[in-house]
Amino acid sequence: MTGAMQGRLPGTLYVIGTGPGSPDQMTPEAAKAVEASTEFFGYFPYIDRLSLRPDQVKVASDNREELNRAQAALQRAAAGVNVCVVSGGDPGVFAMAAAVCEAIDAGPPEWRCIDLVVVPGVTAMLAVAARIGAPLGHDFCAISLSDNLKPWSVIENRLRLVAEAGLVIALYNPISKARPWQLGTAFEILRAVVPAETPVIFGRAAGRPDERMLVMPLGEADAARADMATCVIIGSPQTRVIAREGRPDLVYTPRFLPAEAT
Amino acid sequence: MTGAMQGRLPGTLYVIGTGPGSPDQMTPEAAKAVEASTEFFGYFPYIDRLSLRPDQVKVASDNREELNRAQAALQRAAAGVNVCVVSGGDPGVFAMAAAVCEAIDAGPPEWRCIDLVVVPGVTAMLAVAARIGAPLGHDFCAISLSDNLKPWSVIENRLRLVAEAGLVIALYNPISKARPWQLGTAFEILRAVVPAETPVIFGRAAGRPDERMLVMPLGEADAARADMATCVIIGSPQTRVIAREGRPDLVYTPRFLPAEAT
Numbered sequence: 364m365t366g367a368m369q370g371r372l373p374g375t376l377y378v379i380g381t382g383p384g385s386p387d388q389m390t391p392e393a394a395k396a397v398e399a400s401t402e403f404f405g406y407f408p409y410i411d412r413l414s415l416r417p418d419q420v421k422v423a424s425d426n427r428e429e430l431n432r433a434q435a436a437l438q439r440a441a442a443g444v445n446v447c448v449v450s451g452g453d454p455g456v457f458a459m460a461a462a463v464c465e466a467i468d469a470g471p472p473e474w475r476c477i478d479l480v481v482v483p484g485v486t487a488m489l490a491v492a493a494r495i496g497a498p499l500g501h502d503f504c505a506i507s508l509s510d511n512l513k514p515w516s517v518i519e520n521r522l523r524l525v526a527e528a529g530l531v532i533a534l535y536n537p538i539s540k541a542r543p544w545q546l547g548t549a550f551e552i553l554r555a556v557v558p559a560e561t562p563v564i565f566g567r568a569a570g571r572p573d574e575r576m577l578v579m580p581l582g583e584a585d586a587a588r589a590d591m592a593t594c595v596i597i598g599s600p601q602t603r604v605i606a607r608e609g610r611p612d613l614v615y616t617p618r619f620l621p622a623e624a625t
Numbered sequence: 626m627t628g629a630m631q632g633r634l635p636g637t638l639y640v641i642g643t644g645p646g647s648p649d650q651m652t653p654e655a656a657k658a659v660e661a662s663t664e665f666f667g668y669f670p671y672i673d674r675l676s677l678r679p680d681q682v683k684v685a686s687d688n689r690e691e692l693n694r695a696q697a698a699l700q701r702a703a704a705g706v707n708v709c710v711v712s713g714g715d716p717g718v719f720a721m722a723a724a725v726c727e728a729i730d731a732g733p734p735e736w737r738c739i740d741l742v743v744v745p746g747v748t749a750m751l752a753v754a755a756r757i758g759a760p761l762g763h764d765f766c767a768i769s770l771s772d773n774l775k776p777w778s779v780i781e782n783r784l785r786l787v788a789e790a791g792l793v794i795a796l797y798n799p800i801s802k803a804r805p806w807q808l809g810t811a812f813e814i815l816r817a818v819v820p821a822e823t824p825v826i827f828g829r830a831a832g833r834p835d836e837r838m839l840v841m842p843l844g845e846a847d848a849a850r851a852d853m854a855t856c857v858i859i860g861s862p863q864t865r866v867i868a869r870e871g872r873p874d875l876v877y878t879p880r881f882l883p884a885e886a887t
Contacts (some may be wrong), residue, residue, distance in 0.1 A: 373679040382652065382870075383745075385654070386653070387652060387653045387654040387657065388652050388653075388654050388745065389652070390644065390649060390650050390651065390652055390747065391649045391650075391651075391653070392647065392649035392650050393646070395649065414826075429880070432770065453747075453751050453755075454750070454755070454759075454851075455751060455754040455759045455760075455761050455762060456761055456762075457762070457763075457880070458762075459875050460755070460758065460759035460762060460877070461759040461762025461763070461879060461880045462753075462760070462880060463759070464758050464759045464865075464867065464875055464877030464879075465877070465879050465880070467867055468865060468867050475867065475868075475869040475872070476869070476871075477868075477874075479758075479875070480817075481754075481755040481756070481758070481759065482755060483650065483747045483751040483752050483754070483755040484714070484751070485647075485715075485745045485746065485747060486751065488714050489717060489718070489745040489746070489748065490745050490887055492717040492743075492745070493715075493716070493717055493722070493723075493743040493744060493745040494743070496722065496726050496741075496743070497717045497722035497723040497725070497726050497743065498717075499717050499718055499767075500717060500718075500719070500720075500722060500723025501769070501774075502722070502766070502767065502768045502769060502783060503766065503768055504765065504766035504767070504787065504792060505761075505764065505765055505766070506764045506792075507763075507764060512763075512880055512881050512882065513763075513881065513882035514882070514884045516751070517791070517882060520790065521764060521790045521791065521792065524786045524787070524789055525766065525786065525787065525790060525792075527765075527786055528782065528783045528786035528787060528790075529783065530666055530766060530768075530783065530787075544838060562692065567737065579640065602870070603726075603730060605726065605729055605730050605737065606737075607737040607738070608737065608738075609738075610737070610738075613729065613741070615722070615723050615726035615727070615730075616723060617723060617726075617727050618691070618719070618723045618724060618774055619774050619775065620725070620774065620775035620776070620779060622776045
């Protein structure tokens with residue numbers, strides 16, 4: 364690759380988020396990065412959200428091969444190509460921006476000369492929150508339930524601590540065929556700390572035609588209601604539900620936490 | 626107001642986020658909500674980011690009067706006007722969507738019939754993270770340091786617990802003239818738990834012409850480097866800095882947390 368680079372300026376490597384899925388939720392900044400790029404690296408369903416020109420090339424790969432994909436994209440950018448790495452949601456939240464940084468950190472020095480532009484987007488928890496009201500209106504956290512990426516004991520410990528802290532909890536990667544029991548166990552851990560009536564939101568495919576929003580109390584929360592496209596938000600003890608006739612319930616967390624509630 | 630409503634259908638109340646500040650970071654969905662609205666409620670600097678038509682009316686108010694502003698907007702929507710409540714960033718993160726829900730919860734029954742549309746946006750921590758690399762690449766939390774909204778003892782407790790949990794921490798509302806010491810105290814609390822070399826990002830006005838990004842180790846983090854427009858991100862013990870010749874450092878948190886790190 365070094366040979367191929369000689370005398371050639373490195374290209375720009377954009378890392379974009381498409382937002383939750385609706386083209387209306389992708390920023391103009393991301394759209395401009397798409398226009399400026401000629402090769403696209405990413406998971407097929409995300410790249411397929413983009414309307415590409417005939418001269419723009421898709422280089423799809425498996426969703427589990429993020430580091431390889433980042434390396435391939437960096438090689439092409441080092442060779443002078445303007446490259447776009449495509450994530451769903453926001454590229455910085457459990458997505459490709461970290462994979463690209465990991466590849467640069469461990470890669471050849473010339474990768475540090477590449478013009479890296481990370482373009483932020485609307486991440487899933489924000490889209491789900493908007494559709495249901497304002498559950499993230501007070502302090503909150505985002506935790507990935509995937510124990511492919513960290514030991515399960517760490518996840519359990521984090522869930523206990525953030526529940527004790529009174530944060531609203533957004534769970535990414537809640538469930539998959541290979542990880543069927545983790546979400547149910549997470550609910551059990553949280554039930555030991557958080558009141559049973561606390562609302563839990565199952566937000567699936569927010570902003571897309573197959574969107575589905577469900578709200579149920581933590582005491583009855585059923586992990587089987589989630590799939591890979593679901594972001595699960597567990598309220599805090601302050602989170603409230605507003606019933607509305609003929610309209611879906613609103614779920615929100617008030618901005619104020621009075622002293623007597625602590 | 627009930628009299629004025631008779632025979633009139635309620636309007637739509639949009640709650641939008643303009644994103645961090647650059648018009649390129651506001652979604653088309655938010656732009657369409659702006660087009661569809663005739664009255665705009667919000668803090669002047671946020672409303673002033675929009676290009677309004679002559680028939681569109683700004684109703685500005687003080688940034689500290691969020692509940693009054695939400696009530697005024699709901700009254701106009703109930704009277705049949707299409708109204709837009711404008712936040713910076715994402716409206717669901719420490720912003721107007723929760724204030725609107727609070728007002729509906731405590732307000733007259735007819736406010737529950739209003740068509741409420743919350744439009745998500747790019748919140749500050751995502752914009753700051755994108756400019757610096759991928760510090761939110763692993764589990765993280767967002768905590769408001771404003772003790773106008775909750776007792777300081779709750780904030781201290783939350784900081785200790787999320788630091789023990791190993792989360793990256795994004796601090797909103799880190800400092801103001803009326804709250805000058807809280808950020809420095811927060812750094813002291815975190816220094817007792819998190820290694821001194823952990824990177825701290827002071828991300829000011831991400832995406833705007835007056836943007837300023839600073840990175841320094843937690844041991845040297847100086848609260849005076851933040852102002853009201855700053856989002857402060859404190860890494861986890863896994864967060865890394867990549868030095869690049871002639872380019873700003875990259876800061877990222879790897880996706881993987883190996884068992885031996887715990």
